[in-house]
Amino acid sequence: MSLIVKNAKLLRPDFGISEGNVYVEDGRIVEVGNASVEAEEVLDARGKLIMPGLVNLHTHSPMSIMRGVSDDLELMPWLQKIWKIEPKLTEEDMYIGSSLAILEMIKTGTTAFLDMYWYMDGVAKAAKELGIRAFLSWAMVDPDKSQIPHARLAEEFIKRWKDDELVKPSIGPHAVYTCGEETLLKAKDIAERHDTLIHFHLAETREENEGHVKATGERPVPWLEKIGFLCDRLVAAHVIWVTKGEIGILAKHGVKIAHNPTSNMKLATGGVMPWPEMKEAGLTVGLGTDSAVSNNNLDMFEEMKIAAVLQKAHRWNPEIMKAEDALGMGIYEGAKALGLDYGIREGALADFILVDLNHHKMIPHIDLISNLVYSATGDVVTDVVINGKIVMRDRRVPNEEQIIKRALDRAKELISES
Amino acid sequence: MSLIVKNAKLLRPDFGISEGNVYVEDGRIVEVGNASVEAEEVLDARGKLIMPGLVNLHTHSPMSIMRGVSDDLELMPWLQKIWKIEPKLTEEDMYIGSSLAILEMIKTGTTAFLDMYWYMDGVAKAAKELGIRAFLSWAMVDPDKSQIPHARLAEEFIKRWKDDELVKPSIGPHAVYTCGEETLLKAKDIAERHDTLIHFHLAETREENEGHVKATGERPVPWLEKIGFLCDRLVAAHVIWVTKGEIGILAKHGVKIAHNPTSNMKLATGGVMPWPEMKEAGLTVGLGTDSAVSNNNLDMFEEMKIAAVLQKAHRWNPEIMKAEDALGMGIYEGAKALGLDYGIREGALADFILVDLNHHKMIPHIDLISNLVYSATGDVVTDVVINGKIVMRDRRVPNEEQIIKRALDRAKELISES
Numbered sequence: 001m002s003l004i005v006k007n008a009k010l011l012r013p014d015f016g017i018s019e020g021n022v023y024v025e026d027g028r029i030v031e032v033g034n035a036s037v038e039a040e041e042v043l044d045a046r047g048k049l050i051m052p053g054l055v056n057l058h059t060h061s062p063m064s065i066m067r068g069v070s071d072d073l074e075l076m077p078w079l080q081k082i083w084k085i086e087p088k089l090t091e092e093d094m095y096i097g098s099s100l101a102i103l104e105m106i107k108t109g110t111t112a113f114l115d116m117y118w119y120m121d122g123v124a125k126a127a128k129e130l131g132i133r134a135f136l137s138w139a140m141v142d143p144d145k146s147q148i149p150h151a152r153l154a155e156e157f158i159k160r161w162k163d164d165e166l167v168k169p170s171i172g173p174h175a176v177y178t179c180g181e182e183t184l185l186k187a188k189d190i191a192e193r194h195d196t197l198i199h200f201h202l203a204e205t206r207e208e209n210e211g212h213v214k215a216t217g218e219r220p221v222p223w224l225e226k227i228g229f230l231c232d233r234l235v236a237a238h239v240i241w242v243t244k245g246e247i248g249i250l251a252k253h254g255v256k257i258a259h260n261p262t263s264n265m266k267l268a269t270g271g272v273m274p275w276p277e278m279k280e281a282g283l284t285v286g287l288g289t290d291s292a293v294s295n296n297n298l299d300m301f302e303e304m305k306i307a308a309v310l311q312k313a314h315r316w317n318p319e320i321m322k323a324e325d326a327l328g329m330g331i332y333e334g335a336k337a338l339g340l341d342y343g344i345r346e347g348a349l350a351d352f353i354l355v356d357l358n359h360h361k362m363i364p365h366i367d368l369i370s371n372l373v374y375s376a377t378g379d380v381v382t383d384v385v386i387n388g389k390i391v392m393r394d395r396r397v398p399n400e401e402q403i404i405k406r407a408l409d410r411a412k413e414l415i416s417e418s
Numbered sequence: 419m420s421l422i423v424k425n426a427k428l429l430r431p432d433f434g435i436s437e438g439n440v441y442v443e444d445g446r447i448v449e450v451g452n453a454s455v456e457a458e459e460v461l462d463a464r465g466k467l468i469m470p471g472l473v474n475l476h477t478h479s480p481m482s483i484m485r486g487v488s489d490d491l492e493l494m495p496w497l498q499k500i501w502k503i504e505p506k507l508t509e510e511d512m513y514i515g516s517s518l519a520i521l522e523m524i525k526t527g528t529t530a531f532l533d534m535y536w537y538m539d540g541v542a543k544a545a546k547e548l549g550i551r552a553f554l555s556w557a558m559v560d561p562d563k564s565q566i567p568h569a570r571l572a573e574e575f576i577k578r579w580k581d582d583e584l585v586k587p588s589i590g591p592h593a594v595y596t597c598g599e600e601t602l603l604k605a606k607d608i609a610e611r612h613d614t615l616i617h618f619h620l621a622e623t624r625e626e627n628e629g630h631v632k633a634t635g636e637r638p639v640p641w642l643e644k645i646g647f648l649c650d651r652l653v654a655a656h657v658i659w660v661t662k663g664e665i666g667i668l669a670k671h672g673v674k675i676a677h678n679p680t681s682n683m684k685l686a687t688g689g690v691m692p693w694p695e696m697k698e699a700g701l702t703v704g705l706g707t708d709s710a711v712s713n714n715n716l717d718m719f720e721e722m723k724i725a726a727v728l729q730k731a732h733r734w735n736p737e738i739m740k741a742e743d744a745l746g747m748g749i750y751e752g753a754k755a756l757g758l759d760y761g762i763r764e765g766a767l768a769d770f771i772l773v774d775l776n777h778h779k780m781i782p783h784i785d786l787i788s789n790l791v792y793s794a795t796g797d798v799v800t801d802v803v804i805n806g807k808i809v810m811r812d813r814r815v816p817n818e819e820q821i822i823k824r825a826l827d828r829a830k831e832l833i834s835e836s
Contacts, residue, residue: 312686370490
């Protein structure tokens with residue numbers, strides 16, 4: 001399929017702004033500049049900015065069906081409210097919840113996401129229907145050392161989806177406090193055999209670190225290195241409570257980091273991710289919203305803003321993370337972590353969004369990068385193209401009313417039953 | 419004029435949700451519940467929530483024309499970039515900039531705001547045209563001890579507008595580091611003679627406190643008490659660097675507080691406003707966005723979320739500020755500080771907004787208060803009523819294209835000249 005986007009302003013990979021047309025064929029950007037060829041689809045982008053889509057590097061999309069179920073609570077009562085509902089969720093509920101999540105992601109400019117949950121065929125179905133690029137990790141936990149069924153289910157899921165164009169399956173051993181050594185290494189083995197990512201939570205709270213020291217005598221990062229778990233297919237979410245030495249270990253093994261500032265603040269995990277030290281160590285650090293139960297939205301524009309202002313506030317330094325840094329994390333760092341070639345340039349994936357430059361939050365046009373990070377919210381996005389296909393046009397996503405009604409009705413049932 | 423809002427869900431003053439109709443006459447809510455009388459205007463609110471409008475308790479609306487001019491910088495280079503443009507701004511620019519700001523406020527659900535700047539007749543004109551409730555403080559600074567012209571201009575402005583229905587003029591002595599004792603007391607005298615608010619910046623940075631100790635031997639709050647400046651007509655913005663004892667002094671004099679968490683984080687002022695201690699002392703604490711040069715948007719939904727997650731993160735306690743607290747600050751505390759009777763109940767001002775309950779960020783409906791604070795952004799608002807008049811219907815504000823084009827063009831001129 002071919003597509004031409006005409007008369008746009010372009011966000012260049014160097015964060016400069018140009019003007020021109022973008023011509024797409026078979027899911028890739030073929031020409032940027034003066035292309036004025038015929039194409040099957042045309043998007044007139046006058047008054048709009050074309051930029052790569054945002055990459056949500058850590059979420060649990062089916063949990064959108066539980067948004068609002070548990071807030072303003074300490075970790076244990078917060079979890080208990082969620083755990084009352086979670087066992088009732090079927091694969092159909094994963095489909096219903098993740099359809100809502102993906103609708104929200106598309107509407108707010110996200111074109112790819114890394115997810116972790118169970119019964120991920122439901123999420124894969126939603127992703128295919130809505131046309132988003134979905135990296136889906138089947139979660140593994142072994143509180144009773146029974147990782148075997150999770151491992152088998154995860155591997156079967158990977159086999160079912162490994163050749164799909166949009167859905168990239170992977171494995172999600174949950175964390176050191178929910179997975180033992182055998183489970184973690186089993187996960188790594190599956191990932192290596194099928195060449196997938198590993199999606200993991202790491203060093204989110206002090207309790208996690210202290211509990212691990214109590215259990216093993218070592219902090220999580222050196223212990224994970226010792227058992228041979230760290231590698232460049234690993235995307236670790238949170239990574240707040242790490243030392244500079246541990247950052248060095250993560251960098252040495254090419255581990256990718258998903259930073260989730262809003263979730264960390266809302267859950268009061270304490271501390272702030274040492275982003276400047278990670279940057280210095282050369283780590284790839286993308287951004288994630290975490291789930292709608294801990295954020296509670298999936299709007300990556302808000303996430304970029306909160307990431308930047310949190311670092312500034314924490315370091316008493318307004319220069320520590322700039323608008324370009326936050327935008328780079330929201331787009332390019334996340335894409336790099338997932339192995340996606342993103343950018344408005346020839347050869348890159350045709351995963352991009354159009355932003356309404358006449359939206360009140362984008363006015364005036366003194367510094368569009370600053371506007372995108374500090375002023376915009378997801379509603380500035382008008383059109384979304386993923387893999388060369390238009391998945392949102394003029395803010396309309398096909399079937400959105402049905403997606404919303406289905407989620408509304410099913411959430412009501414789940415709550416009334418609980 | 420009469421207006422009926424039909425078939426809405428209602429946000430009650432106790433944060434509960436009911437259903438019913440709201441009947442308005444002459445700018446006041448006359449009946450809430452089963453009212454089904456005829457009215458000149460009808461809003462069908464099926465699928466929507468009616469709630470009081472948000473109150474932006476501290477901003478500088480004309481500065482929206484400079485959005486993006488200065489970001490990611492230390493205070494002095496940040497100010498220098500602004501100071502290059504500020505002297506060029508005419509009363510017409512205030513009108514152009516504040517029209518953009520007011521458009522954004524209405525679009526994101528704000529029905530009243532407290533503003534501080536110069537040439538405020540331009541802002542008053544914009545407020546009247548767009549129909550927002552505007553509390554406008556003419557700023558006073560006396561770097562060269564020349565407060566007299568500002569005082570005279572401010573007093574004349576107050577006299578021109580004191581009998582207006584929507585525009586409430588007041589006086590804005592800027593801060594202790596820009597105003598001497600004589601200026602502050604002159605401002606208070608003007609406020610008392612004309613029965614207006616006083617709008618002020620206080621204890622925003624440590625430098626401010628240290629500079630004041632160096633200059634006077636005392637920290638700002640006790641010094642302000644000593645000179646007789648503190649009173650219940652004072653709204654003080656920021657108030658980060660205060661002790662518990664100083665909070666007690668502010669409470670004793672009935673000073674109102676405008677909390678600006680996003681601006682504080684973005685400018686890296688350091689520290690976090692001691693909200694729990696202020697609450698305990700019984701202070702009225704509302705929320706403000708500060709200007710589009712320090713935030714950079716005026717979306718009070720985002721401000722409520724950032725206020726709550728910042729307190730949680732800072733105190734390592736997810737229970738410290740709850741969704742209801744943040745929503746209460748965004749609506750009722752701000753209204754109280756401005757002397758506005760806000761609430762969806764009989765007798766209250768007809769300043770309210772409708773929220774689309776089928777917006778993707780408001781789904782599902784497990785906890786609407788949580789959705790409003792943690793998930794929503796300003797684009798959930800569909801209709802805005804101020805003083806009984808519909809100022810936005812179905813997300814359309816009259817003349818928005820002109821407002822946007824004018825701001826865009828004028829900002830371009832200002833930047834190219836600078």
